Amino acid sequence: MTDLHSTVEKVTARVIERSRETRKAYLDLIQYEREKGVDRPNLSCSNLAHGFAAMNGDKPALRDFNRMNIGVVTSYNDMLSAHEPYYRYPEQMKVFAREVGATVQVAGGVPAMCDGVTQGQPGMEESLFSRDVIALATSVSLSHGMFEGAALLGICDKIVPGLLMGALRFGHLPTILVPSGPMTTGIPNKEKIRIRQLYAQGKIGQKELLDMEAACYHAEGTCTFYGTANTNQMVMEVLGLHMPGSAFVTPGTPLRQALTRAAVHRVAELGWKGDDYRPLGKLIDEKSIVNAIVGLLATGGSTNHTMHIPAIARAAGVIVNWNDFHDLSEVVPLIARIYPNGPRDINEFQNAGGMAYVIKELLSANLLNRDVTTIAKGGIEEYAKAPALNDAGELVWKPAGEPGDDTILRPVSNPFAKDGGLRLLEGNLGHAMYKASAVDPKFWTIEAPVRVFSDQDDVQKAFKAGELNKDVIVVVRFQGPRANGMPELHKLTPALGVLQDNGYKVALVTDGRMSGATGKVPVALHVSPEALGGGAIGKLRDGDIVRISVEEGKLEALVPADEWNARPYAEKPAFRPGTGRELFDIFRQNAAKAEDGAVAIYAGAGI
Secondary structure, X not given: OOOOOHHHHHHHHHHHHHOHHHHHHHHHHHHHHHHHOOOHXXXXXXXXXXXXXXXXXXXXXXXXXXXXXEEEEEOOOOOOOOOHHHHHHHHHHHHHHHOOOOEEEEEEEOOOOOHHHHOOOHHHHHHHHHHHXXXXXXXXXXXXXXOOEEEEEXXXXXXXXHHHHHHHHHOOOOEEEOOOOEOOOOOOXXXXXXXXXXXXXXXXXXXXXXXXXXXXXXXXXXXXXXXXXXXXXXXXXHHXXXXXXXXXXXXXXXXXXXXXXXXXXXXXXXXXXXXXXXXXXXXXXXXXXXXXXXHHHHHOOOOOHHHHHHHHHHHOOOOOOHHHHHHHHOOOOEOEOOOXXXXXXXXXXXXXOHHHHHHHHHHHOOOOOOOOOOOOOOXXXXXXXXXXEOOOOOEXXXXXXXXXXXXXXXXXXXXXXXXXXXXXXXXXXXXXXXXXXXXXXXXXXXXXXXXXXXXXXXXXXXXHOOOOOOOEEEEEOOOOHHHHOOOEOHHHHHHHHHHHHOOOOEEEEEOOEOOOOOOOOXXXXXXXOOXXXXXXXXXXXXXXXXXXXXXXXXXXXXXXXXXXXXXXXXXXXXXXXXXXXXXXXXXXXXXXXXXXXXOXXXXXXXX
């Protein structure tokens, strides 16, 4: 057994200590649910008859309490490319389950909205809280007591975290995440950036822009950039909740189907009637959560996971904070560059060695906790292998080799950067996250006057009017979870990118989100406390000088202390109802701060 890196060990130890009481309460809960909770043998005859009334040929198996019944919670819809492949999964999974004497029932469905479709639209204000809705829907789905295991069909931004948050309240059930994979590669990313910036400058029209976007997002599967959706899949691999190597296999291929079949067979082996019981609540613990953060940093993943990982962790009684991310970032090297942190997409990452290579390297450098439980028999080491079909069409796993392209993947000994590039900034404006791995180091420190907005559309208007053609730090506030649901703001990226390309020093400071598409422009995001409720970002005025410095870890308004302390806070803009956003007021009122995951449903739940 090799020694764990000292910083990883230190952070893991303090997470364990910080979580001691909450983790114990959680483990007591799932033990109680296993021993005294509702399950099939405890259902009344009427309950059970209702539960299998429509199951036809599977009824005899469902009456046999020695056979596992797997509850499927699905995010299927055919409006969104990532979820469309799930249409046939339940039918296939029923067949796969029968092969090992088990059964499958679709326990329920969850909504799956797309930030790409709602980007810059009013519906984006429902996006983050859709995670809470998904967690609630997952809980409803699994509440019937009909299941001894679960399979979660989800892949995109808020869907995977929401599924896990709900499923962890049924943590006594063995549970597997079943991905569907990325779409095939469309147009080159450089071309995509070029056309978006031309449109932002008014040099091409909407038809040319739509032609490009349609060529980029063109088929079933997730988007091919390394945003929140694909970061989700990376996190599931590092947590050990996938069949190894499942994350980035494209839909509709024999290998994709073989992995789905293997997932069903595996969850059937993990029940409490056998000798390999692996409940979800034991798999997600302090050590595996630290591993997830390490994976995020090593691959330059989505900044949204600085909220999603704490939210998932809290559902399992584990408490992590941004200091943990920051300290780990100082020692975890960046060994992958995937668009928007580089020119290549997720399919090219997969072809170069993918997650198997990443995990192999992190293990070799002792940056991952090895003593964790995964759904794979051999533990985390099994995830350093890549799946393939042999000549007989059988699913096999082969140890990761050397990367096929060192512009995408590099060894720990020769990384793209010596650290993970995620920084915690602090100062009189509060604290914020900064994704340094996506930004040229020459822009890591910027000091400039601010221009303050409370609506991203007003930023666009100011840009088009030429009002931002100068060194400027754009501040967009009242974008936090309690103010308006914390919408993503990467609609602003093309305009800010144009200003940067024109030679201006430009940055963005916001209490909102910028998603996994955070690009080359410096962004201090998730500023906490948020403007609503007394966050210092609410004191800023046009013309104030703000300093953002990665090297110093600073986010400071350079205003004399006496004047700063005496300033009143800006008033929140009037809320405009519509698009159903008014129905989410209860979520906004109860939302936790960003560092705690921005979760609303944990309020009053004892979590």
